[in-house]
Amino acid sequence: MPGARGGAARSIGLSAVIVAATGHEPRVLTIRAGQDFVEALPSGPLEAEHRTLEIGLRNWVERQTSERLGYVEQLYTFGDRDRVAPEIADGAPALVVAYLALVREAAPAGAAGATWQSWYRYFPWEDWRGGRPAQLPLIEERLSRWAAASPGEALRRLREERIGLAFGLGGASWNEELVLERYELLYEAGLVAEAARDLGGTTPGPEDAATGVAMAVDHRRILATAIGRLRGKIKYRPVVFELMPPAFTLLQLQRTVEALSGVRLHKQNFRRLVEQQGLVEETGAMSAATGGRPARLVRFRREVLLERPAPGLRLRAGRRGGAIS
Amino acid sequence: MPGARGGAARSIGLSAVIVAATGHEPRVLTIRAGQDFVEALPSGPLEAEHRTLEIGLRNWVERQTSERLGYVEQLYTFGDRDRVAPEIADGAPALVVAYLALVREAAPAGAAGATWQSWYRYFPWEDWRGGRPAQLPLIEERLSRWAAASPGEALRRLREERIGLAFGLGGASWNEELVLERYELLYEAGLVAEAARDLGGTTPGPEDAATGVAMAVDHRRILATAIGRLRGKIKYRPVVFELMPPAFTLLQLQRTVEALSGVRLHKQNFRRLVEQQGLVEETGAMSAATGGRPARLVRFRREVLLERPAPGLRLRAGRRGGAIS
């Protein structure tokens, strides 16, 4: 990094993972960036006139995607060198502060070719709602081979342990929060396109169906961080409601939670939990029938924030993967 | 901010909250900074030769305090303008990435006048181990007066709600994780010395026993963030063990958890929890008696990481505040 000395000033970027949930899918707002139109997260520089980081973020997200952010939370700050090879990152900011934002409706996405994509487009192995994802056996096999090819016995064991933990093999069970850990393993093992690209190779890398669609620079890593954080947070904080319309049915709520967490839940127990915790209250209205008996429309009950220390939806998965009533 | 324009480069700082636990007290490593020798967190600039933020941090912490960090986790990134009034912050970095580090032993703290302080020195109202802290009534009364003096009915109600939530009044109960929320209320209400100072006043502000000792710039805010984060984390991740010696008794472990969380726990249930979760294993040795019958010495059982999704010590407080066997 030419010219940069101790305590050097560096350019600072902001990136946003903007999440919505529509049609039972978790969506993330993406744009097409660069000459190769690779998918990317809305990003921009921190500008001097912004009083705070968060205000800066809100500002240009509104300009860039005409999306008005509600709930915003800082995710993580990514330093430069641990991001990508320097020769790739020229022009990229030295430091990126990433934010997670939740918005209520997936408006058609305004300017700059911004579109809403299911986040499972980038992480197909994270969606267990229809049972164990089909691409997992292949992924696991490739990871095993990578571990087996480790230089040194100790490293091999370390890798195998990490793989076992992250993918729920041998003993451990699938933990839906370990999104970043899984992505990082795939990256290190060279199984995602970004790995080949960052190494300077021009080969597009193994962008087959099994390992999902690549994103610009380290945006997929940022997205993985966001998904993991959100999956954890819904368990002890009522953040799902940021994604729901003002009134909704319990099944809609359940489907949203399932979309985010990637697992199926037991319906009756889910309702019991939601009601026991006092997370919702009646609106009096009924839904315009979604196929069967009309459902009560409920709304989020704000007062719960005052009552419970950790009002969330600790989601207890239903029968492993299968269809649940 | 003169000369700063869109996407401007800015200097980046790193701050570290370095935590240890000794003698049943939670300690934080502080230095004396500036001409007025105000207490501060170890901090330094991000330097160009550091490959990652975390490496940069480890590096100068070792140089500055001769403390070798084990567990390190990124805490939060604080933007400039939401920190302090610009006229105060000259020379201070524009952006500070704060880290939380846990170290095993409180070595006597090396250079630069670094010393270990109980963190309740800065947050006396956070220590409920001996029952409800004596300074709380006064704090609550002052906060109430601040809320009552709000310009506008809506704002008044908002403030009262925030106070109620943060301090566990009316309905809500004390939530030990809301350290930052409580500090921010005190700051906004002008009850901590930093508030008066940041407003440009030269008055030292109300630095009485009730509202704790002030720190440099926004370091007390950073510390509050760290304490809250750590209090939350011990519940679902076995991070306490980063603070324990290789072998310890169950009571030592309990006292450490109590020190961090600031509440007393029910002894028998605590042991049951720790053992059921498989968090520890026998060393075979016995303790050199801490006053009564000798206790088994145990050690952290690493394998638990592979077995449980969230191995932590969800601390269920004992009888409100009082002494517990």
Add this chain to the structure above:
DNA sequence: CTCATAAATGCTCAGTTTGAGTATAAGGGA
């Protein structure tokens, strides 16, 4: 109009987990 289908809701029930104690055991010191 009647029946099959799809949800929404109600309720049960056994197995765990929690919160709070009671009862003993085992050192050290007066």
Add this chain to the structure above:
DNA sequence: TCCCTTATACTCAAACTGAGCATTTATGAG
């Protein structure tokens, strides 16, 4: 030896969980 202190074992009722079964109320096909 008696007392004080801490370690450990056990108990027990209440609350919480995980899995299902059973009903109710719409909609759409015959």
